[in-house]
Amino acid sequence: xxxxxxxxxxDISIIFNVFKYITFRLICGALTAFVLVxxxxxxxxxxxKQKQFGQIVREEGPSHHKVKTGTPTMGxxxxxxxxxxxxxxxxxxxNPLVWIAIFVLLSFGFIGFVDDFLKIKRKKxxxxxxxxxxxxxxxxxxxxxxxxxKVLNFSTxxxxxxxxxxxxxxxxxxxxxxxxxIIGSSNAMNLxxxxxxxxxxxxxxxxxxxxxxxxxxGHVKFANYLYLPYIPFAGELAILCAIMVGAGLGFLWxxxxxxxxxxxxVGSLALGAALGAIAIMIKQExxxxxxxxxxxxxAISVILQVxxxxxxxxxxxxxxxxxxxxxxxxxxxxxxxxxxxWIISIIFGLIALSTLKIx
Numbered sequence: 494x495x496x497x498x499x500x501x502x503x504d505i506s507i508i509f510n511v512f513k514y515i516t517f518r519l520i521c522g523a524l525t526a527f528v529l530v531x532x533x534x535x536x537x538x539x540x541x542k543q544k545q546f547g548q549i550v551r552e553e554g555p556s557h558h559k560v561k562t563g564t565p566t567m568g569x570x571x572x573x574x575x576x577x578x579x580x581x582x583x584x585x586x587x588n589p590l591v592w593i594a595i596f597v598l599l600s601f602g603f604i605g606f607v608d609d610f611l612k613i614k615r616k617k618x619x620x621x622x623x624x625x626x627x628x629x630x631x632x633x634x635x636x637x638x639x640x641x642x643k644v645l646n647f648s649t650x651x652x653x654x655x656x657x658x659x660x661x662x663x664x665x666x667x668x669x670x671x672x673x674x675i676i677g678s679s680n681a682m683n684l685x686x687x688x689x690x691x692x693x694x695x696x697x698x699x700x701x702x703x704x705x706x707x708x709x710x711g712h713v714k715f716a717n718y719l720y721l722p723y724i725p726f727a728g729e730l731a732i733l734c735a736i737m738v739g740a741g742l743g744f745l746w747x748x749x750x751x752x753x754x755x756x757x758x759v760g761s762l763a764l765g766a767a768l769g770a771i772a773i774m775i776k777q778e779x780x781x782x783x784x785x786x787x788x789x790x791x792a793i794s795v796i797l798q799v800x801x802x803x804x805x806x807x808x809x810x811x812x813x814x815x816x817x818x819x820x821x822x823x824x825x826x827x828x829x830x831x832x833x834x835w836i837i838s839i840i841f842g843l844i845a846l847s848t849l850k851i852x
Contacts, residue, residue: 515711515728518584519583520735522579522739524739525578525582525583525739526576527739529574529740529743530575530739530742530743533575534746534754537565538565538753541565547564547613548564566609566756567613567756567757568756569606569763569764572741575736576737576740579739583732584729584733589726590774593640594733598763601767603759606758607621608626609758630676637675638668641773642668647774649662649663649664652721654780674769674781676769678769678781678785680762681765681788684795685787685788685817686760687815688817689750689831690749690831691817693748694745695785696764697738697745699781699838700738701842703768703771704731704735707771710722710728724774724776737767741764744760750831768785780845784845786841790816794815794816817830817831
C-alpha cells in the first residue's frame with residue numbers, strides 16, 4: 494500500500510521514482526520487518542508470561558532442556574504478522590505471486606498456531622495428531638497447486654542445478670512434487686527448531702539465497718544469461734524474501750541464547766512452507782535441497798532413526814534425533830552445536846549460489 498501511494502507521487506517529484514525499484518523496496522521491506530519484530534516482541538513476551546503460555550519441553554528430549562520449560566513460545570505470531578504488514582507496505586499488491594506466498598504463509602501458520610495452542614492448553618507436548626496436521630497441509634498445497642498451475646498456467650517442468658538445459662516436464666505428478674517440497678520444507682524447519690537460535694539463522698541464509706534467485710528469475714536479461722527460467726513478476730518475491738530475512742533477524746535478537754522466546758510451530762511451519770512455495774514459483778525447487786541442506790540433514794536423521802529403530806526393534810543410529818540432539822548428547826555445548834550448524838548452513842547457501850555459474 495505504501496509502495497503504491499509513494500510511487501504514484503512520481504509526477505510530483507522525481508525522488509518518488511525510486512520506489513519502482515525492487516532493490517530499494519526489498520531493503521525498505523527488510524528494515525520494516527526487523528523494526529516491527531524488534532519493537533513488538535517484548536510486549537508479546539510480556540503478554541505470554543502473564544498468561545503463563547510457555548514452552549512444553551518433550552519428555553524424551555535431553556534432560557538439560559527441562560530448564561527451557563515455561564519460556565514463552567509462539568513468537569512466530571509476531572514474525573508472521575511483521576512479514577504480512579511489511580509485504581502489504583512494500584510489495585506490488587497487484588502481483589498474484591505475492592498473494593499466493595502470503596496464503597501459504599498464513600495457512601501453515603494457522604496450523605502451527607492450533608498445534609501450539611493445544612500443547613499449551615493440555616500442558617503436554619501433544620498438539621495436533623500427525624495425520625490431522627498432514628491432512629491440513631495437503632489440502633493447503635492442493636489449493637496452492639490449483640491456483641498456480643490451473644489458474645495461472647505455470648509450467649510443470651523441473652530445472653536441474655548444474656545443468657544448462659536439463660529440463661524435465663513431470664506433468665500432473667507436479668501436484669505430488671509440490672506437496673513434497675512445501676510440506677517437506679515446512680516440517681524440516683520445524684524439526685530443526687530445537688535449540689536457541691538454531692533454526693532461524695539457517696532460515697535467514699536460505700531466504701537470502703532466494704532473494705538473489707527470485708530477483709534473477711524476474712529479470713529477463715539475467716535469467717537468460719544464467720540459463721534460468723524467466724518468471725514474469727518473480728522479482729516481487731525477492732522483496733518478500735528480504736522481508737522474511739528482516740523479520741528473522743528481529744526474532745534472532747530475542748531468540749539468541751539464552752532464548753527469551755521460541756517461535757513455536759506457528760513460526761517454523763509457516764516460514765518453511767513459504768520458502769517451499771517461493772522455490773516452486775520461481776522454478777528453483779530442487780535447489781532448495783542444497784540451499785536448505787541443513788534442514789534436509791535434520792529431517793533425514795529423524796527418518797533414518799525411526800526407520801532403523803523399527804527394523805532393528807530398538808537399536809539407534811544416533812544417540813537422539815533430530816541430529817542436533819545427537820551432538821548435544823556427545824558432549825557439545827548448546828552454543829557450539831548452534832554455531833557450527835550455522836556455519837554448515839552458510840556453506841550450503843554458498844554452494845547453492847555457485848550453481849548459477851556452474852552449469
